[in-house]
Each structure stands twice: as C-alpha cells, then as structure tokens.
Amino acid sequence: MNARSLVLVATLGSAALLLGAFGFQHLGGLAPCKLCLWQRWPHAVAIVIGLVVLFSNRFALAWLGALAALTTSAIGAYHVGVEQGWWEGPTTCTSSGVGGLSADQLLDQIMSAPLVRCDDIAWQMLGISMAGWNAILSLALMCVWISAARRA
Numbered sequence: 001m002n003a004r005s006l007v008l009v010a011t012l013g014s015a016a017l018l019l020g021a022f023g024f025q026h027l028g029g030l031a032p033c034k035l036c037l038w039q040r041w042p043h044a045v046a047i048v049i050g051l052v053v054l055f056s057n058r059f060a061l062a063w064l065g066a067l068a069a070l071t072t073s074a075i076g077a078y079h080v081g082v083e084q085g086w087w088e089g090p091t092t093c094t095s096s097g098v099g100g101l102s103a104d105q106l107l108d109q110i111m112s113a114p115l116v117r118c119d120d121i122a123w124q125m126l127g128i129s130m131a132g133w134n135a136i137l138s139l140a141l142m143c144v145w146i147s148a149a150r151r152a
Contacts, residue, residue, distance in 0.1 A: 003059050006148035010065055011050025013141045014043040017134060024130065030123060033116040034093040035079040039134050042072035046141070059152030066145035069138045076135030082118050083129055093118035 001009075021040055024030045032040075046068035053061050082089035116122075121129045128136070 001147075001151075003062070003148045003151040004054065006144050006151065007050050007053045007059070007062055007065070010062075010069070010141050010144040010148060011047055011054070013137070013144065014046040014050070014069070017137060017141075018043040018047070021130075021134075024123065028123075031116045033118040033120075034090060035075065035082065035118045035131065036116075039072050039075045039079065039131065042068040042075070043138075046072075046145075053148075059149065062145050062149035062152060066142045066149060069142035069145055073135045073138035073142060076131045076133075076138060079118065079131035080129060080135060083121050083131060085119070089118040 018040060021032065021036070025032055046065050049061055049065045049068060053059055053065070079089075081087050082093075123130055125133070
C-alpha cells in the first residue's frame with residue numbers, strides 16, 4: 001500500500017471509531033462519561049490531519065496522525081484501568097468512598113455526582129470494554145499512520 005492509501009485507511013479508521021461512539025450514544029442510549037469524551041477528541045484531530053494530508057500531500061503530517069492515535073489509545077488504556085479498579089480516575093468521574101463523611105457531605109457528593117461514571121463498564125464484547133477496544137484499535141491505527149509516514 002502506498003502512503004496515500006494508508007493515510008486514507010487511518011483517517012477512515014478514526015472516523016469509524018468516532019461514528020461508532022456516536023452510534024452507541026445516540027442509537028444505543030449509552031451516554032458517554034468524561035473519559036469517553038476525552039477519547040473522541042484525538043480521533044477528530046486525526047481525521048482533520050488525514051484530510052489535510054490527503055488534500056495537500058504533506059505526508060510528514062502523518063506523524064501527527066500517529067501521535068493523535070497514540071493519544072486516544074493511551075486515554076483508552078487509562079480508562080480501562082479505571083474501569084478495572086487498577087487506579088482511581090478523575091474524582092468528578094468515579095465513585096469515591098463515603099467513610100468519614102457527614103450526612104450533609106454525603107448528600108453533597110450524591111447531588112454533584114456525574115450521570116455517567118467512568119468506572120462503570122456500560123458495554124463490552126469478548127470481555128473487552130469500549131475503552132479497551134478503542135485502546136487496541138487506536139494502537140493499530142497508530143501503526144498505520146507510522147507506515148504512511150515512513151513510505152512518504
């Protein structure tokens with residue numbers, strides 16, 4: 001495959017993952033958490049980079065596409081760790097302990113809790129959550145971007 005074809009594949013890959021996320025949200029009724037939203041932005045950036053490369057033939061920008069794919073993959077991997085309880089996620093996105101809280105503090109915590117928590121797995125396939133699939137597939141897209149950059 002030539003560099004142009006690889007950039008097209010990587011761009012369409014990010015578009016497919018982003019459209020899939022919107023599909024789960026709007027058609028499947030699965031509202032995204034904060035970390036889910038964070039994973040979407042690098043895909044949007046990768047799509048823009050891909051379009052710029054395809055229309056300008058500036059294939060050196062493919063390295064930025066690889067960086068965008070790596071970024072969303074890393075956020076996805078971090079999100080998997082939060083879902084699995086390996087580490088704590090953002091305090092505005094995960095449940096926290098209630099030990100030592102007064103009734104008023106507990107009520108405040110409940111009232112300020114997000115609608116969708118980052119440490120809940122809303123959907124999974126083959127034991128891998130959406131965040132996990134994003135991490136895996138985005139890492140593959142990073143490899144496609146790198147291949148494109150090297151062939152330019």
